[in-house]
Amino acid sequence: MVDPTHAAILRTRIVPHILRVLHDLHADLLLLPYGQQATGVMGVLLSVMAITGLILWWPHPALWASGKWRRTITVSPRARGYRLWREAHLSLGFWTLGMMLFLALSGTVLAFPFARPLFGVQGGDRPAHTRTHHADHTPAAPGEQGL
Numbered sequence: 001m002v003d004p005t006h007a008a009i010l011r012t013r014i015v016p017h018i019l020r021v022l023h024d025l026h027a028d029l030l031l032l033p034y035g036q037q038a039t040g041v042m043g044v045l046l047s048v049m050a051i052t053g054l055i056l057w058w059p060h061p062a063l064w065a066s067g068k069w070r071r072t073i074t075v076s077p078r079a080r081g082y083r084l085w086r087e088a089h090l091s092l093g094f095w096t097l098g099m100m101l102f103l104a105l106s107g108t109v110l111a112f113p114f115a116r117p118l119f120g121v122q123g124g125d126r127p128a129h130t131r132t133h134h135a136d137h138t139p140a141a142p143g144e145q146g147l
Helices: 017-028 035-057 061-066 068-073 081-111 113-119
Strands: none
Touching: 017 035, 035 081, 061 068, 068 081
């Protein structure tokens, strides 16, 4: 904790080791120092797969006009074999698309600081070329943005 008037450190909090390991697993896949880039690349690839899946799923305009597009987001009770697998894939893909895109894009923004302006996220307290890995806990100088 920092005193905002004097920029003096009042108290520090020690993070338990298991939480640090879980954080490194989530953010870096335990692949320091390259895990953050790997997580970002996977976020980009997941975003591309989700968007191309939406393009491939998009129903024909005739289905939109007739209202039969709703059949593409449910699984028919009569479906068997490969048809069951295809309808389940289409339906599950449609219903999880929003969550998947949110997770992929937010993970990409967190992993690649230079992508933050694309989504309207403001930068941190240091310029992008001087940023270090997020595990580096160097104290910021008084008066810096983000203190």
